[in-house]
Amino acid sequence: MANQNKKIIAVTSGNGGTGKSFLTANLALELYKQGYHVVMADLAFSSAHLHHYLGLPYPQATVRQFINIPEVTLDKYLIDVSVGQNTDERLSSLKLLSSASDVYSYKMMAASERKRLYKAMSQLPYDFLLVDLPPGSSGLQQEVLSFSDTVLIVTDSSAVSLESAFLLIKKQIFYICSSLFKKNKEVLHFLDDAFNPQSGLNIDRVSEIVSAVQKLDKEIHQKIIKQLSFLNWVCICNHAEAQEGLQISEVFNNLIKKYLDQKISFWSTVRSSGYLSSSEKKKAPFLINAPDDPAAVDISAFAEALTGQL
Numbered sequence: 001m002a003n004q005n006k007k008i009i010a011v012t013s014g015n016g017g018t019g020k021s022f023l024t025a026n027l028a029l030e031l032y033k034q035g036y037h038v039v040m041a042d043l044a045f046s047s048a049h050l051h052h053y054l055g056l057p058y059p060q061a062t063v064r065q066f067i068n069i070p071e072v073t074l075d076k077y078l079i080d081v082s083v084g085q086n087t088d089e090r091l092s093s094l095k096l097l098s099s100a101s102d103v104y105s106y107k108m109m110a111a112s113e114r115k116r117l118y119k120a121m122s123q124l125p126y127d128f129l130l131v132d133l134p135p136g137s138s139g140l141q142q143e144v145l146s147f148s149d150t151v152l153i154v155t156d157s158s159a160v161s162l163e164s165a166f167l168l169i170k171k172q173i174f175y176i177c178s179s180l181f182k183k184n185k186e187v188l189h190f191l192d193d194a195f196n197p198q199s200g201l202n203i204d205r206v207s208e209i210v211s212a213v214q215k216l217d218k219e220i221h222q223k224i225i226k227q228l229s230f231l232n233w234v235c236i237c238n239h240a241e242a243q244e245g246l247q248i249s250e251v252f253n254n255l256i257k258k259y260l261d262q263k264i265s266f267w268s269t270v271r272s273s274g275y276l277s278s279s280e281k282k283k284a285p286f287l288i289n290a291p292d293d294p295a296a297v298d299i300s301a302f303a304e305a306l307t308g309q310l
């Protein structure tokens with residue numbers, strides 16, 4: 001049975017194709033190898049392909065069935081991925097909740113259905129729940145990020161990837177602030193303008209926005225400060241060498257500190273793997289088949305740092 005100290009990690013990115021699904025699958029495998037109970041939730045819906053990185057056939061049991069059949073509990077839709085070497089459930093386990101056969105988007109779910117899904121996900125037995133998301137920052141990502149303990153942003157070293165990661169953090173801050181202000185239209189309009197560079201308000205830092213909110217509503221200001229303090233961002237710069245990753249992390253950290261009043265609690269790099277294309281072709285989990293590959297070594301080191309931090 002998993003312990004009570006459960007952690008939810010949302011895996012996200014500003015732009016597409018940065019390596020979220022590949023890293024989610026292999027990070028989960030590494031945590032499982034370390035002896036943890038791990039559940040992966042693939043919430044990419046029509047573009048869900050986490051099963052691919054785990055060497056699994058196309059999943060039949062999916063999120064949509066859980067939504068449609070309220071009598072069946074979510075654990076019945078989990079696919080067991082415990083890869084061979086461990087048959088003792090008490091030691092560790094690895095399970096997948098997929099949305100691969102769901103040819104619809106999250107938008108087709110009512111808010112109450114999404115709420116039921118999120119609640120059921122968080123109540124599953126696990127030490128780590130890793131949620132693989134589509135890129136960007138729309139409703140689904142914002143909702144999942146808001147109940148996660150840690151948000152893992154996967155970037156590459158391109159300006160596009162870093163810029164969109166910056167925007168993702170900014171939008172999440174806006175989401176948190178505006179969800180607390182839903183009923184106060186005056187403040188909501190202020191926030192809309194403050195987060196919009198075209199508004200002419202000339203406020204370019206989150207700390208200034210939050211201070212301005214204090215003048216409008218002291219109580220909500222306190223709530224915002226509290227909610228923002230819960231944010232735990234970690235980052236992987238994928239396809240990068242350690243030195244390059246370090247330089248990028250310094251620049252990125254300075255930017256988000258200055259403008260968004262946030263920090264990345266830790267930053268890792270994962271090198272490119274040459275082995276990957278053949279591993280994918282063989283439908284075999286990468287980390288199991290090539291544990292000495294530079295990318296696998298980096299993922300294992302990241303998993304160790306992550307469990308040390310959480």
Ligand SMILES: Nc1ncnc2c1ncn2[C@@H]1O[C@H](COP(=O)(O)OP(=O)(O)OP(=O)(O)O)[C@@H](O)[C@H]1O
Pocket residue numbers: 013015016017018019020021022023044047133134135238239270271272273274276280295
């Ligand atoms: N470190 C790496 N070395 C080599 N190839 C990699 C590495 N990381 C990811 N890839 C490859 O990059 C491609 C995109 O990876 P992946 O599918 O994980 O991206 P994603 O962020 O999940 O994409 P999407 O935004 O569409 O969900 C895949 O072919 C994957 O095998």
Ligand SMILES: [Mg+2]
Pocket residue numbers: 020021022044049132133
């Ligand atoms: Mg993906």
